[in-house]
Amino acid sequence: MNPSGCASACGAGTIINAIATWKGAAFGIDLKTNAWVNLTRDKKVQGYIEGGGDTRLIERCVELVLSRFGSDSGAKVSTKSEIPIASGLKSSSAAANATVLATLDALGEKLSPVEAIKIGVQAALDSKVTITGAFDDACASMLGGFVVTDNRKKELIKRVEHDSEVLILAPEKQVYSSATNVSHSRLIGPWIELAYNEAIAGNYEKAMTLNGFLYCAALGFSTEPIMAALETGIQGVSLSGTGPAYTALGNSKLLDRLEPVWQRMGGKVIRTKVNNNGGKTCH
Secondary structure, three states: OOOEEEEEEEEEEEEEOOOOOOEEEEEEEEEEEEEEEEEEOOOOEEEEEOOOOOOHHHHHHHHHHHHHOOOOOEEEEEEEEOOOOOOOOOHHHHHHHHHHHHHHHHHOOOOOHHHHHHHHHHHHHHOOOOOOOOHHHHHHHHHOOEEEEEOOOOEEEEEEOOOOEEEEEEOOOOOOHHHOOHHHHHHOHHHHHHHHHHHHOOOHHHHHHHHHHHHHHHHOOOOHHHHHHHHOOOOEEEEOOOOOOEEEEEOHHHHHHHHHHHHOOOOEEEEEEEOOOOOEEOO
16 A cells, blocks of 8 residues: 555735735635645656646655655645635645645654745745745745735745734636736835734734735725625725735625625635644545
């Protein structure tokens, strides 16, 4: 019987998108991706994604973990996800983290969470699914809670746990991070820096909303979902990642008001909560 491993990691919502300044912040959301890895003797790594999709990222994650521990095994890796892909909800970070953890599980090896995150980030850069490496998203997905990072230095600045409900508006359109308008994003850098300082100070909802307005302007997305959320009394709402999804933080009462409004805007509306646990093996 070949050794096998299984793990999950959560999606994430954006507080500060790191494309403008390389500094980011994000929070774990309670939508998961599961990964299964079976080690084989044929030295080839083969990926499968339920529902289809590009398998290069998960295959690269397995290759890097095997290489890290000097294993000459091959592997079959498969993933299944609750996270809408190409919506800005960190489906790539969740897939990478779950795959890295599942491969470690199959090998019977351990790494610190940040070391495991860095392998997934490198795999994301190698397979060109990200611009910055998405270290902030990967930290939120692996560690859960609210995280603030410096993506250039791959440094976790702070992490706090926070209980909140989350509402997601996921339009039908898909937008891949690698195709985003980087030059426009860099133009808003000085104002994103102000939002980042609010996140460092612990004013996550204020930071998130500032980020939302700025990136909607830079990337050409509507601010209508953000304005609708503010009208219901929500303080924290943003475009998530490079879109097209929007996320809002709030209590049940506020989200009960916002949910029908967002439903009328079209697309899928998902009700979930902040995940403070992050990635873990199945055992």
